[in-house]
Amino acid sequence: MANADKVRVNREIRADEVRVVEPDGEHDVVDLEAALERAREHDLDLVEIAPDAQPPVCKIIDYGKYRYRKQKQEKRQRKRSKSMQMKELRFRPRTDDHDFDFKAGHARRFLENGNKVKAYVQFRGRDIIYKDQGMDLLRRLIEEVQDIARIDQAPKMEGRRMTTVLGPHKNK
Structure with a gap:
């Protein structure tokens, strides 16, 4: 008021x-x-x-x-006006398949509820040499949820993190 x-x-x-x-x-x-x-x-x-x-x-x-x-x-x-939250998912370069599927399910649920998802791969110590594995992980996540999500920010390096932001489709 x-x-x-x-x-x-x-x-x-x-x-x-x-x-x-x-x-x-x-x-x-x-x-x-x-x-x-x-x-x-x-x-x-x-x-x-x-x-x-x-x-x-x-x-x-x-x-x-x-x-x-x-x-x-x-x-x-x-x-x-619908409030939208940013949910975060953290991965490591060598995240196992089961853990990945579990977190991809979380991402799907967040997106279906109308929230944005910020997924990042955290590189520690010598993990930084596995940037290609981090990129593959984020691409797999994008493919997994592409039917209900759009890419707001393509995967990119920010310090020791590789991040991407996904948002729900407008028509949902």
């Missing part, structure tokens, strides 16, 4: 001239005092709707109802 808190009402409006939108839809540019007088005549508030416009746009409405509608709208938007 941060946006509704920043809205200026009645005497908080700082402009000398404003574009007033009446309750019946009529609008024209008048000085602030005339706009406040019109709002008083209608027994409503003068609410600054578009402060960045030249001149600022103000509407004669009930401020309480305006805030209520704004809150409902923001709540609907938050409900619609």
